[in-house]
Amino acid sequence: MTDKNTSYSAAGEVGSVRMRRTRLQRTWVELKKAPPTAIIGLVVIVFYIVLALFAPLIAPYGEAEVLPNPYAPWSSDHWLGTDQIGRDLLSRLIYGARNTIGIAFLTTLLAFLIGGALGLVAAINRSWLDQLLSRGVDVLMAIPSLIFALMLLSIVGPSAGSLIIIIAVLDSTRVFRVTRAVAINVAVMEYVEAAVLRGEGLGWIMRREILPNIMPPLVAEFGLRFCFVFLTIAALSFLGVGIQPPTADWGTMVRETANLIQFAKFDLRAGVTPLLPAGAIALLTVAVNFVVDWFLHKTSGIRDEQ
């Protein structure tokens, strides 16, 4: 076969060829290009993780260790003072990282296991099961989740376990919707049809064709859901029906130290004390949001740059 136009060759066509690198190298290149907000976010997240993992080593006092002087002001012994029954606030703040973030992380993970699995099944099955799950989720989402959580907690009573399960189930409705939506978008792709035509089994199609392509949006969603869960649990603890004392937890700490705020005129440091755990919550959610923003920007642009 002779080509009429010799100047043309298939291999010579211009594609957007990039240098091939290992995953680690690529991550490093991406990181170097990341905007400052994302870098700050990543640094903050790493800092929180270190605090949470090494809390007993870092904290000067025990989590629930009651010391003789309640409401102690900021000093070299107690950098952030003590609370109403004499527990060191800095230590509780550090332990709080472990408890608050840990519980929120577990809850989000559980929500993703439930919602993600059902969402995938619904997206592939698309029959009565999909209908049933989708309508059920519609109804559950018609009740504001904080209100629903309050109601269920009043029935089963507040404890870390019931908190995790209730919030995870309520939040899995949103995970279900997102997973189902992105999985359906992928499932209608022709490469999935090509796999079906080849005779591939459901397991292969799920694992090799669909999952790799829905991971980026799901990872971003995990960040956003984590923020939401984290804020919901903080709000419930603040309301006194979430994580229960003596477990150190930021939402509870805000509630317990809130009345210090009125002494701000006499001692600004006392007035700022209740804002510290609240600020700790805010800082983490801001950091996660910054990172998710950057991640979304990256992954949405990666597919078709034309």
Place this chain on the structure above:
Amino acid sequence: MSNSGGDRLLEMRNIRIEGFADEKWNPIIRGVDLSLDRGEVLGLIGESGAGKSTLGKASMGYTQPGCRISGGTIVFDGIDLRELSSSRLQRIWGSRIAYVAQSAAASFNPAHKLIDQTVAAAVREGISSDSTARDDARKLYASLQLPEPGSIGERYPHQVSGGQLQRVMTAMALSPRPDLIIFDEPTTALDVTTQVEVLGAIRDIVENFNTAAIYITHDLAVVAQMADRIKVLRYGNEVEEADTREMLAEPKMDYTKSLWAVRTLRKEAKSSAKNVLDIENVDASYGGSAKVLHDVSIRLPLGRTVAIVGESGSGKSTAARVVTGLLPASNGRVLFNGDQLPPDIKNRSKEQLRRIQMIYQMADTAMNPRQTVGEIIGRPLEFYHGLKGKEKEAKVFELLESIELNEEFYDRLPGELSGGQKQRICISRALAAEPDVIICDEVTSALDQIVQEGILQLLMRQQRERGISYLFITHDIATVEAISDEIVVMLNGRVVEQGIKDEVLSPPHPEYTEKLLKSVPEMDPCWLDRVFQEKSIAV
């Protein structure tokens, strides 16, 4: 048709346009000159990414958000458009330069009546009073051969068809009687039989009002009908410009010649006694709703190519779905080498699946963006033939070789390939199964013309070497002529006729085939005139 009176209307000099992407400004147009006289029609042609649409819009002094004109001058009737304030520029757009977009359905505001949108610019600019503008609009509708011209304007965009909307948009552009109209691929989204009507309407009206126009398209045959002069663009540069007849007769540049080449590709039709595939009296419907296939019978001779042609909604893709088993037929049967295939894909054996492969129109969506070329081609080798490790790799290299690519591509992801390379990978994935039949669903229609030829050559070579039979679905008659042995014409879910290529393409034809063939634009600049002459004689 030639109207060049030497009166210069538009003069663009050394235009440079950039678009912002990947954190930097990238050139789209790299220094192009363009001039246009009053009443003259200039055709801008080029493949995707050539920058023809960007250049067309720039002639109005407009760039899309994210783009900027970084150099050059645009002088329209003595006015430097780049120096104008935005409000003065808006007045020019409203009164003297108009734009007709590719997708009329998306370009009309869904919230307003057609006639309100038609007359808005003329009334706003005080060119005519509201009532005269409306009367004029109804006359324009009539001269564009829209049905019920008196009342069609009272409808909303979603209430009329795509071809009608495109004509209403032409009326909208003409309403202020502009000096210049930019037509940006106005018929690309239409079926051929609709396209011919719209082309005729546009050309008559542009001639009657002596309006200058820039006609942007990727279709050579269309531009041959519409333009006095043709300018060819590639990668933001001008390739060449010449009078239409001159350009068609003797293009100077290699690139332009290669654009013409696909039109000359033509395979000798052969027949074959034995059929590899028989579709017999098939009915099919989606989810129990109205039938989309009615008593469809198609035969595919061994080692030959059968092209199924038809417009959108004719059922040609549905027929392919029945063959693959994705859509089980409600009636009738599909025979493979004389044995009946189970209607539902779930009941077919691996061997039955292997022997019928499919290639899609959009290579982009037909390959998993997260798998490398090696994985994509390797999977059928492993799945059907049990090849593993080195053996599989060697076979993939061999297949890459046979589609004129090389080992370097093994580790690439689909996102790193050009459009033509992607389609080649899809072909080799089908070849890897070593099938008897490949269903090709519009495999070249998303590709640039120059790439199309290469793909068609590749498919024909594979047929010669491996004796594969193709069921080739397309709406493009030029492709059909190039590749097929037999042709099936479909309309509204029914087969109009099937026969050897030369018989189907030469008269006498059934009525619909006649209409379809007549509607396919030819490179001859007189083609459109001839079509309408014949029509008026027939009427």
Place this chain on the structure above:
Amino acid sequence: MAVVSTIIKRLLLGLLTLFVVSLIIFGSIQFLPGDFAEAVLGQAATTETVAAFRKELGLDQPSYIRYFDWIGSVMTGDFGTSFSGRAASGVDRSRSVAELIAPRLANTLFLAGMTAVVAVPLALILGITAALWRNSYYDRIVNASTLTTISFPEFFVAYILVLLLGTLWAVFPSLADVQQGMSFGERVYKTALPSLTLTLVIVAHLMRMTRAAIINLLASPYIEMAQLKGESPMRVILFHALPNAWAPIATVTAFNLAYLVVGVVVVEVVFVYPGIGQLMVDAVSSRDIPVVQACALIFAATYILLNLIADVIGIATNPRLLHPK
């Protein structure tokens, strides 16, 4: 007409949702571990008091009868009797739930209404202008500050305001203890800080969503077409974008007002505002089930109603439904 029938369908769907939600709220009580009556009356309660209490609640009846009894009374405004005020001895000083809720619901609606009146127009203006001048410094500042604000828990915003405006510069009271018989002006003054807190939170969310919706709309080919017809930027917005923007704007507004309903709970607790949110939190702590149920039903109904209104606006302004083929 297509519009009317679509709206009727949507209303029926809303009713159905409300019915299922009421079933869920009622049904969750069935999972209450242990004996209800003992939990309320305490360990010391005699068998007779417990039996009498169980009978009063109808616990001896099958659950579907109890549901219809409950939902029937709810329709007439009777939410039953609060558990609090009951003692083991059988002395009953409890009050009716409706009586407890009515004044507090009015307070909450006042707070939410006051916030919405300020927040919704402000957020829409900010969102639309940010979309129009996108990538300008104005857009970037508004964007970064709202991204930060939506990451803050409500109580953080609330306590910052208390610290700044309630303590250091005591402009507004940090306790929003409104009472009956207060003048309108006094009420507004007392409610200033909680309302400001909610405004900040809502504006951040609503502004971001409005901006995204408008940007999405401005990317439509018909907007470019309008520009190429020489329409001025103002006319492009008012005449071409706005008629198609009602549905997305209504949706994001309803979503955020629904969010307001939830945010109210935390803010009321911070400022000790006598609203329905605080009542619900107190009832949850004391496990006063009838009050919790009533509050949950009211919150859920408001939520469903808001989304219903948004959908109806979307349907009523959809040209495809208004002018069927």
